[in-house]
Amino acid sequence: MVSLDKALIALDKSGSYRVYLAVTTTIAETAREIHGTTPVATAALGRALTAGALMGIMMKQDSDKVTLQFKGDGPAREILVTAYGTCDVKGYVSNPDIDLPLVNGKLAVGDCLGIGQLTCIRDIGLKEPYLGRIDLVSGEIADDLTAYFFISDQKESSVMLGETIAESGAVQFAAGMIIQMMPDPKEGAVDALEALLRDAPPIAKLAEEARNDVLASRGAVLTEETLARETVREMLDRFFAAIPADFRPEPLEYRDVRWNCDCSRERIEAVLLSLGRAELAKLAEEDHGAELTCQFCRSRYKFTQEEILALLKGERNPKC
Numbered sequence: 001m002v003s004l005d006k007a008l009i010a011l012d013k014s015g016s017y018r019v020y021l022a023v024t025t026t027i028a029e030t031a032r033e034i035h036g037t038t039p040v041a042t043a044a045l046g047r048a049l050t051a052g053a054l055m056g057i058m059m060k061q062d063s064d065k066v067t068l069q070f071k072g073d074g075p076a077r078e079i080l081v082t083a084y085g086t087c088d089v090k091g092y093v094s095n096p097d098i099d100l101p102l103v104n105g106k107l108a109v110g111d112c113l114g115i116g117q118l119t120c121i122r123d124i125g126l127k128e129p130y131l132g133r134i135d136l137v138s139g140e141i142a143d144d145l146t147a148y149f150f151i152s153d154q155k156e157s158s159v160m161l162g163e164t165i166a167e168s169g170a171v172q173f174a175a176g177m178i179i180q181m182m183p184d185p186k187e188g189a190v191d192a193l194e195a196l197l198r199d200a201p202p203i204a205k206l207a208e209e210a211r212n213d214v215l216a217s218r219g220a221v222l223t224e225e226t227l228a229r230e231t232v233r234e235m236l237d238r239f240f241a242a243i244p245a246d247f248r249p250e251p252l253e254y255r256d257v258r259w260n261c262d263c264s265r266e267r268i269e270a271v272l273l274s275l276g277r278a279e280l281a282k283l284a285e286e287d288h289g290a291e292l293t294c295q296f297c298r299s300r301y302k303f304t305q306e307e308i309l310a311l312l313k314g315e316r317n318p319k320c
């Protein structure tokens with residue numbers, strides 16, 4: 001299914017909480033196609049990418065960058081996601097072939113990572129990036145991120161991430177939402193949200209229903225752009241339908257979110273140079289060249305013996 005991924009930021013009328021909401025179906029499906037993931041790996045990586053997209057829309061500058069690294073003793077080993085303030089997201093799972101039995105009919109996403117840690121690195125142009133680390137709570141990604149915001153940022157949040165996966169293994173819907181309390185919320189806001197969250201529908205199901213609803217009512221006249229926008233708007237309205245009027249969220253801003261890997265030959269050259277002169281000389285003399293694969297998008301970069309020798313001589317001067 002080709003569709004536009006869209007996100008929205010909303011603030012409730014009382015200024016008590018913010019909502020970050022995104023439909024990320026194309027991001028999750030693109031990752032699956034690139035990495036050839038099994039359904040459970042698709043779900044785990046998709047959730048991490050959705051989390052990245054949601055943290056992307058939280059950032060202020062285009063050049064801001066967040067890296068989420070989930071690392072554990074489970075079969076996935078590591079899931080790494082990078083997102084930018086531009087809302088470009090990329091990611092990979094070390095082991096895309098995870099095969100775990102279903103648990104109560106559901107994908108065992110929590111067992112992919114096992115016992116481990118979530119490390120979050122935020123680079124917002126300061127001298128040093130900000131690094132926070134917590135122990136994984138469940139490996140389900142959403143719970144881990146909720147804990148991360150609470151422990152590391154002292155922010156009460158509720159994170160929902162989910163997906164529906166077709167029989168073929170393709171991602172049908174992927175979506176996520178973060179509800180984050182503002183400082184000094186109005187009395188009653190927390191209770192109203194808690195009541196809502198108790199009966200919250202799965203987020204991917206909400207995305208599917210919202211999209212179908214928009215299509216059914218206005219499908220014939222919608223562009224992809226409007227459909228994507230109306231879908232996230234409809235999700236917001238549906239999710240918060242039962243909240244008292246004082247705490248109803250209103251959209252502040254719509255954003256595009258997308259899969260994009262920013263690797264380039266220059267960057268890969270920088271990686272080669274970082275190996276050191278001895279290693280480079282070995283690659284040139286013993287291996288007569290090198291081939292490097294971008295971990296994020298699997299693009300291959302080939303270097304001949306001559307090109308490596310040129311790098312060694314400093315004939316190229318990569319900027320990054």
Ligand SMILES: [Zn+2]
Pocket residue numbers: 261262263294295296297298299
């Ligand atoms: Zn790449």
